[in-house]
Amino acid sequence: MKPKSPHIVTILQALLVTFLWSTSFILIKWGLAEIPPITFAGLRYTLAFLCFIPFVLLKTNYINEIKNLSGSQWRKLFWLGILFYAFTQGTQYLGLSLLQSVTVSLMLNFTPIIVAVLGIFLLNEIPTKLQWLGAILFIVGILTYFFPISFLQNELIGLGVMFIGVLANSGSAILGRNLNRNKDISPVVITFISMGIGAIIMLIVGLSKDGIPVISTKNSYYLIWLAVVNTAFAFTLWNLTLRYLSAMESSIINGTMLIQIAILAWIFLGETITIQEGSGMLIAAVGALFVQLKKININGILKRQS
Numbered sequence: 075m076k077p078k079s080p081h082i083v084t085i086l087q088a089l090l091v092t093f094l095w096s097t098s099f100i101l102i103k104w105g106l107a108e109i110p111p112i113t114f115a116g117l118r119y120t121l122a123f124l125c126f127i128p129f130v131l132l133k134t135n136y137i138n139e140i141k142n143l144s145g146s147q148w149r150k151l152f153w154l155g156i157l158f159y160a161f162t163q164g165t166q167y168l169g170l171s172l173l174q175s176v177t178v179s180l181m182l183n184f185t186p187i188i189v190a191v192l193g194i195f196l197l198n199e200i201p202t203k204l205q206w207l208g209a210i211l212f213i214v215g216i217l218t219y220f221f222p223i224s225f226l227q228n229e230l231i232g233l234g235v236m237f238i239g240v241l242a243n244s245g246s247a248i249l250g251r252n253l254n255r256n257k258d259i260s261p262v263v264i265t266f267i268s269m270g271i272g273a274i275i276m277l278i279v280g281l282s283k284d285g286i287p288v289i290s291t292k293n294s295y296y297l298i299w300l301a302v303v304n305t306a307f308a309f310t311l312w313n314l315t316l317r318y319l320s321a322m323e324s325s326i327i328n329g330t331m332l333i334q335i336a337i338l339a340w341i342f343l344g345e346t347i348t349i350q351e352g353s354g355m356l357i358a359a360v361g362a363l364f365v366q367l368k369k370i371n372i373n374g375i376l377k378r379q380s
Contacts (some may be wrong), residue, residue: 087311089330106170112167116281136263155273162273164236169181183359186366187212207364208367
């Protein structure tokens, strides 16, 4: 048998990462039956942060990089930790305690739309016609998914929480792009510091609000898996695949999570999806993909497929 090409292997690795991230929704749902949402998120990301410490301490260049960070860079990393971890991840856990997994995933797909709009004012990046078409498709998909619009009180609260999370996620995307655009801080250091800040804040807030939870052996395993495999390992592997995959390929692979979560939630949580909801979900997923693609190079696609 011929060995698989490196490109195919990289695609399979990226798909593995999205699968692991999709399973997080199921594991979080199970764990929320016992652990309060903010405490759960704080424990997960604090454990993941601790996993990164040995890798950072063993690299002299990372240590020197941290020592040489300016006050401005520390402030940006602090706010990235607040936005991407404390708010985005915290609200995701709160949202999962109030909404179906697919609804939370669908709401998170709103992020590219808001980022595209914010990019006009903050980054001077004007969306293309394809991105505007994607935004329209996404809104049509959302309306199709929720039609007729009728929510229970818990669902309204959940959607409000997720809207705050989407705004925070969008802000973190803009800030993260600003940090990475300068290329003076490595992605590992950005992740390490911002995750540590956000995780510790979530853990302090969660423990202050709900006290120290009693965690069963089973949920301890969930926490360790989420921290070590679905966070530390998966984030590292995803960053590795980004070196070899095009932006379009990464966007398409990342977009499969919505479908993966729907299937996993149906199998393990009994969350059913109607034909109308499924159609709206697919339309929204295509729209979100279009928004993330600034320009499609047809010749490049054909070359990769040949």
